Amino acid sequence: MEIPKMMKAVVKVRKERGAVLETLPVPEVGPKEVLVKVRAAAICGTDIHMYQWNAWASQNVERSYSGLPRIMGHEFSGDVVKVGSEVTRVKPGDRVVAETHIPCGDCYICNIGEGFNCQHVKRFKNGVYAEYALIPEMSAIRFPDSLSYEEASVMEPFSVAVHGVSNTSVVGDTVGVIGAGPIGLFTIKLAKAMGASEIFVSDISEYRLELAKKCGAKYVFNPTKCDIVKEVKERTDGLGLGTVFEISGNVKATKQAFECLRKCGTMIMTGLPSEPLILDAGSDIVWKAAKIYGIHGREVYKSWEITKGLLGSGVIEVKSLITHKLDLFTEFDKGFELAESGNAGKVVFLVG
Ligand SMILES: [Zn+2]
Ligand SMILES: [Zn+2]
Known part of the structure; x- marks a missing residue:
């Protein structure tokens, strides 16, 4: 050529x-x-x-x-x-x-x-x-x-979504995906293929929530219209989710993602917040024995x-x-x- x-x-x-x-x-x-x-x-x-x-x-x-x-x-x-x-x-x-x-x-x-x-x-x-x-x-x-x-x-x-999903086990377990942009949507497809039982998704775009459903999400929520933590707890007998993927990079959403995580659950963090994140280390991490992975590339x-x-x-x-x-x-x-x-x-x- x-x-x-x-x-x-x-x-x-x-x-x-x-x-x-x-x-x-x-x-x-x-x-x-x-x-x-x-x-x-x-x-x-x-x-x-x-x-x-x-x-x-x-x-x-x-x-x-x-x-x-x-x-x-x-x-x-x-x-x-x-x-x-x-x-x-x-x-x-x-x-x-x-x-x-x-x-x-x-x-x-x-x-x-x-x-x-x-x-x-x-x-x-x-x-x-x-x-x-x-x-x-x-x-x-x-x-x-x-x-x-x-x-x-x-x-x-x-492959970023693959990296995230590779750091947890979702087989027969509940999953949350916070942020349904492209990496979030890929993560839903991966979690589904790997045998997740129920996938909960949150995003502020109705367009993306529709795509999330097509990818295999069971429940989709718009955080501007409901309290996600409450919705998740109601549908999991108060337990919370086995793995949560935080892909939005929004600090408020990230705090809620930790609140949705169940005891001994895994938090996979891919989103990049543009401001400092405030967590309650006791209830969000320590008492839960949460595992936290940062995914860079x-x-x-x-x-x-x-x-x-x-x-x-x-x-x-x-x-x-x-x-x-x-x-x-x-x-x-x-x-x-x-x-x-x-x-x-x-x-x-x-x-x-
Ligand atoms: Zn080097
Ligand atoms: Zn890129």
């Missing part, structure tokens, strides 16, 4: 709401790098923060990413078109997705085999909302032939292998949760407006 000199890209240029369509050089490929022709790219919560340029973005973009200007996006799938001289993991023609956290490979955490949570974890130098994306060799992951590019583009957030490559098995075999389908497919270069503003409205499952951009 002929690789052009220039490419279209959706770029975050200024510290204000929005993004800009630009024409940029196609990146040069270093010895351990892989150039991918982007086919599909999804919108993640962090992309919305960056697009809006909210408090999270102004605190984190300079620190965790390499500042602005920056090509947006990180969840994607595509075809390898060129590899560096030292690359052995993939070859041109391979269909790939990408792990987006890059471990240093040499810190204490990396050395104990937990590199996904590396002390010096880095993100891609640039994003993937472009015709071509440059990624480190170790990030490239081939995906099953049975998956389309758009399905593959959500494997990265799906994926277990590399374990979560990915589980995702390949579940999606590649068709045991879990994600197509129905990709509620909107749009053209990246002409419809990116529309995509972000949809994603931030809550009236969407996963929004995926298709790239020519």
